[in-house]
Amino acid sequence: MSEGLTTALPPVKRRNAELVMLLLAIGITMFAMISAGLAYTGELPPSLFMYAVPFAGMALLAHVFIRFFAPYADPLLLPLATLLNGLGIAMLWRILDAPQLVPEFASEGATESSMTQLMLTAGSMVVFAGIVFFLKEPRTLQRYPYLIGLAAVVLLLLPLLPGLGFSVNGARQWINLGFTSLQPSEFAKIALVIFLAGYMVTKRDVLALVSKPIKIGPIKVLELPRMRDMAPMAAMWGFCIIVLVILMNDLGTSLLLFGTFLAMIYVATQRSSWIILGLTAFFGACALLYPFVPHFRVRMITWLDAFNPDVYCSDAVMASADEAFCKVSGTSQQLVGGLFAMGEGGILGAGLGGGEVRGIIEVQNDFIFTAFGEELGLTGVMVMLMALALLAQRGMRIALASRELFVKMFASGISFLIAFQTFVVIGGVTRVIPMTGATIPFVAKGGSALLSSWIMLALLVRMSNNARKPAPVAIQDEGATQVISR
């Protein structure tokens, strides 16, 4: 790519900077719980230490682990993830547990607790440590691109199996494993990034260089790839549209995967014609599908016409989709509720525990962002966006600093995934794009999403360590002999 440019990171460890940032992130989490508790009951939450001690312990253990096994890793990755995860847990505690402390708000038979999320975080961190420990060289993943690609497809298709898969809110994206349920698409997207990185490394030149100019008169309008080079794009497009949108009603994953695919092909080839082609094909398909896929139509109507009283709670929308789906999200009630909550928050927010976030449908999942919007206001929400943006920025920086093409593609794919997923969720919640049902990385409730976020973080930590590690010293002063570490 760019050999001459100095993009390498200085080989410094900066573990103490990480520790300071991490302690601050833990402190913020505790502060959030304390302030929510004070607002609710006027005293410190009784379960504070049940959360504080394990959470701080896990985060510090992860830090010590990185000190030993990835000492050159980027110092911001772990603190940023801890902050987002901690804010998520604190907000869930505020939504699910805090009201139980006050008799008048307590609801009988409430089983959900943010303790689950804390335990899921612990589990995810174990997986995080495992990946950092065992995957010494991410480039080894390059050996099996097609197997991993196949795994991604199988994971995506698993929920379609009768008996195994089931639908939540109309989207068929869950599988039941008996003891727990999983959302395999969360892991499929990581597998897809690995596959695409491996594939692009080998096919990059063909995709980048061979082109057919399209001219109107003497002016060159667009350079199109040859038909045969479009096969991967066509396959990806077909998969996203037919399987995900039509069969599984999973708009969020479809958008996410296709967006990631376009971003990675653009990173590999630096040709905008791929993006133009891909977006045209995707939006064209969406326009064609509009009359035929009820689920998709409902999402569009509730997006474009959310404030119409008929759509807010309408029979027309109800009639166009199946009954069960309508009961949950067939109307724009959820979207409008979220918008009003965020409007209520204003610039500074109502303070943690001061809002009425429980009124929003699904506030602990997709709509947790609106809870932050109401209670922390624009000021707080911006911090959350900054944290996610910094995470994606660090990922792109790692891609720039890495020496191998595969790692460059891999890191940029993962960071784009984080950024794009944030956009899809927050864009949906704030009515910029239709609501699709994905989760903010690290923040929202849900084991699969949390686990896949920590897996992505582990990969970034490992890649940043390898990128920043000082280059092996030549044995002789001049000559090609090098120490290669494995």
Add this chain to the structure above:
Amino acid sequence: MSDLTLMLIKLAFLAVLWLFVIMAVGVIRTDLFGPATSKAKRSGGSARPEPRRAKPAPRGRRNEPRSLVVTKGPLAGTTLDLSSQPITIGRAKDATLVISDDYASGRHARIFSDNGRWIVEDLGSTNGTYLGQNRLTRPQPITVGQPIRIGKTVLELRK
């Protein structure tokens, strides 16, 4: 708990959140602006970074050249920091300054330091290295501002 206290707690919380962001940006500032020496390298199109152990030129005497600048040719504007290491110029991939010039040889010329004097030497190139108007026949000392021509590329030493 009075409303005022809650209000203060809320503001304090937001302030701490932003403190985190500001500190995070502070942590990455160093790799945005980087150590001071990396600037010259970044501007040098295809100039290779110097070998790791090369020390920067000693800054003592006043007329000592500190950098080699390309003034004409496809790489115009490129700057190389001088160190005690010799600089090779040519089309070969392993040259210190790789020039893509049809009139340049693979290993065309060499510029090296001899006790503080800088000397240019032609390495048996096909089209020759010119110091001013004269084709080099043997290694010759150069001073700051003297144009060295290799094919279409002109280089000179700068302070």
